[in-house]
Amino acid sequence: MNLVEAKYLEYTVNVIFKEFLEYNGHEDLPTYKILWKHNDKLFFANTLNFENNYTIMISKTTPDLIPYYERLSIVENSKFSNDIREFVFSKYLGKRFANPLPLYNDPLALLKESISLATSLDEFHLDNPEYRLLNVSYLDSKIDLPFILVDKDFELEPISLIEVSKN
Incomplete structure (x- = not known):
């Protein structure tokens, strides 16, 4: 999957289901990290930068080259969060008796379904994606990087969801 699809996948796993379930009173939900594979290397990395309230943050710089973070503008980026959310x-949350809690608590099922959802969209709306990965941690070494820049054709394969915490 390309980087834009990976961003949709991460957004699906870590925002949509968890936010909905927390909103409906479910607490102590696990937080998952996606284990990725690229060129036979396994690593954990984030494709998106989130605030505590699930807001996506993008890095910017002032004219004086001072870095800062700003909320992802829906206007700038078409319907990135809305198209996958809708x-x-x-499919799951708008139905009267829908309960995605069992799905969210089963990492294998959640990953499979999230991949299916993220890759089944007809169109991807992310106009200026940041071509970088954050908080990269390789499994075969002790290398942890705050970020890596990648090119536009960078391909990732989601391998597993690993529970990193219970909130």
Whole structure:
């Protein structure tokens, strides 16, 4: 999957289901990290930068080259968060007796379904994606990097979801 699809996948796993379940009173939900594979290397990395309230943050710089973070603008980036959100809500969360809690608590099922959802969209709306990975941690070495820059054709393969915490 390309980097834009990976961003949709991470957003699906870590925002849509978890935010909905927390909103509906479910606490102590696990937080997952995606184990990725690229060129036979396994690593953990984030494709998106989130605030505590699931807001996506993007890095910017002032004219004086001072870095800062700003919320991802829906206007700038078409419907990035809304298109996947609408799709998931119509399939799982908008139904009267829908309960995605069992799905969220089963990492294998959640990963498979999130991959299916993220790659089944007809169109991807992320106009200026940041071509970088954050908090990169390789499994075969003790290398931890705050970020790596990648090119536009960078391909990732999601391998597993690993529970990193219970909130």
